[in-house]
Amino acid sequence: MHEYVWLIPLFPVLGVLINGLLGHILPKKVIGPIACIAVGLSAILSTMIFFEVKALPPESRILNDVVSYTWMAAGNFSVDIGFLVDPLSLVMLLVVCWVSLLIHIYSIGYMHGDPGYARYFTELNLFVFFMLILVSSNNFLMMFVGWEGVGLCSYLLIGFWYEKKSATDAGNKAFIVNRIGDFGFLLGIFGIFFFTGTLNFQEVFAKAPSTFAYGGLEITLITLALFLGATGKSAQVPLYTWLPDAMEGPTPVSALIHAATMVTAGVYMVARMNVLFMMAPISLMIVGIIGAITAIYAATIGMTQFDIKRVLAYSTVSQLGYMFLACGVGAFSIGIFHLMTHAFFKALLFMGAGSVMHALAGELDMRKMGDLRKHMPHTYRTFLIGTLAIAGIPPLAGFFSKDEILYKAFSAESTVWETGGVILWAIGLTAALITAFYMFRAVFMTFYGKSRVDHHVAEHLHESPPVMTTPLWILAILSIIGGWVGIPWIESLNLFPQWLEPVMKGKAVVSQLTGGIPAHAVHHSLSFELMMALVSVIVAAIGIFIAYKLYIKNPELPERLTYGRFFPVYHLVLDKYRIDELYDRLFVKPTLWLSDKLLWKVVDDKIIDGTVNGVADLAKGWGNWTQRLQTGYVQNYALMIVIGVVLIFSFVIFLN
Amino acid sequence: MLPMSYYLVLGAVIFGVGVLGVLIRRNALVIFMSIELMLNAVNLTFITLSRYLESLHGQVYVFFVMTVAAAEVAVGLAIIMLIYRNWGTANIDDINLMKW
């Protein structure tokens, strides 16, 4: 079965072709189902492959070069179009396919009535195609193709309503900021090829221990460059600014691309390169620090936002920070675990927010919501489940993954800092508190309290159609049970890390290189682990309690607080720490100035236009001069012919 | 028997005179006559070679050349008639539609 893996990305391409070429003819009733069927076939196929691989013994679950043919070859450099089927890519395939399928179904209802219906599904399918290429490729270059492709689709879909200036601006911003990250990623690929001479993942990982020195400069720079790519795609500090703006796109797009799949590509990439990252402890430490900073930083911004999608966007950034935090402490499989559970509950939350918007005629401001739970029972219940999951309340999915990350952070003995892990843990725990707070703030402001909805809008309040609520419920169930595959305290139920074990060779490589000293020497007892879990539950509960106090009991208190002593701080956070403005000053304005004064006025106007006009003038002058040959007198032409005859004759006679 | 080159050189000279007429005369009719001169010079060459190579093919060719020349003269003179009708002249310097 696994040799048909190439079909998985192919189905969405068929959807793209059908909807892209015939979309303007086909009726709407057909367009949506075509896109869904395309993704659905991929989902079914990836599931079948999953069960096939699952039946294999763990050692032989890495199937490299499944389908492979040479894409380009030059000298001893060759790149294949090849697929890698292993536990990691299968997890990604499953998550991407199934979540995409649900979001596609949801979109049929959500995008109903949009003039760009066919275009929407075409681009969505194209995105799925590139995402599947990204996660199933067996070499860097093909992964890069998918990487750039999802960036393109992200750009297209953020700017989907292109008649809105803010949407196109957001699309441009996302694209340009991602360029910076892609530049780093490309540098990393160059570095890897320079040192190992190959781009195939398995070959690179096999050669890495002998090619690079443990903790050496080369591997550190390469991994940092790769991580720069990851920060761009996964919206980490300092390149996170594009993600909140990306909420200009349709909400299902936010759910699919900017929450569940594309933004996790960076995490996937880091986990995929775990061998390389493990060999560069400094890079690993930076990954962890960046992850922790992002987690708490984005969470604080999330506390102050009123736009429900922006709250979720910052929450996404924060949760991605968690994933990198996990990678940074060497727990790559836990990072992927959180990636999976996050995909479920964040897609659910976004689609719930979309459902609210749908009911409120596109209203995003939570200050104009309230008391929606009676009108929208399904949306309310599923949204609450998602919120509980993200807050880390057992036994929902988010609890297991997040708690495991915090535990790993605590017990990780960073090779650089003795107590580094504890600091990361403290930051993560604080972020968990804030997460619980702002997520319940969103729930309380949206679904509880007094209704602040506009009269006109209130009259049309309605629950979304079943085509939208069904995916919500499926995701809600997944958000509940999704974490049960990785219960850390019971060995036989801790399936998820075991499943990924064959891919995570980094630890073995490092212990081999450093003379048998394991990277994580500390091992705590089961009771300690349970204690840690309890702590995080308590912290989450505190967060929920504060939110309850502030937004249910004393709804006027938050405003008092924000206008009191905390006014400057509050506004700083409300303005997102003015980082956008800072970037604007530092990078955007100088670039614009340079483009305007130098590149446009001098280089373009003078040099380029001058050259072009000069060439044209030259041709014109030449033509002016040579037009005299065209006298219009037939005899002149005849004379030319005779001269030609004379020349040919001379040539034949004298040169033969 | 005279050397072949006598006739050939005579043909070449007559051909040259024809070329000169085409190049320097301005009356379309005279230019036409010059073209006939050139054709005749070529015919002379054909006949000469036919004789010296002991082959009749050259003479047959001359026959065809004459037929084509007759046809050409007929069409050409008709065109000159038309030109004269429209421009009132047969002086090709006055007919310069091809000028830029």
Next chain:
Amino acid sequence: MELFLFIVIGGITLISSFFVVFQRSPLYSALFLILTFLSMAGLYLVLGAEFVAIIQVIVYAGAVMVLFLFVIMLLNLDNEKREWMTKHIQQKYFGVIVVAVLVPLIGLGISTPLLYSKSQLGAPGTYSPQIAEQVSNTAAVASLLFTDYILPFEITSVLLLVTMVGVVYLARRVKKQSLPGK
């Protein structure tokens, strides 16, 4: 004997062809052209091509020249003005120079290889002087024309037909001409 004939007839041909070109009156040009054609027919006779010589007299000196004279008469052409040496003077000079180069070149080109090695031209044809003695030239040409050259011959007839149609079309009287130019 042949040399004498060549000098006399060839001289007449050459001089009359010069007069064709260097005459200001088209009528005189035409008359000298007739003389050229006739003397050319004489040369053909000297070279033993009686059939072609007769055709030359009938078609060229007869039919074609009558056509020329008719046109000259119809157009009532004046003599060329003296200005022909002043206007476009470069054209005239260049023409003379080019032709002065061209003629020796042609002469050189066609005569040198043939002068010295007849063998280069390949084996002589079948129309040897002995056969020419026995068979009349007209019969020989005709037999060749109606056997080997029958297809070109027929095509020539089509050409003449097409020419006739074309000339009739061109020369027909059209009322209200509206052509560009004058």
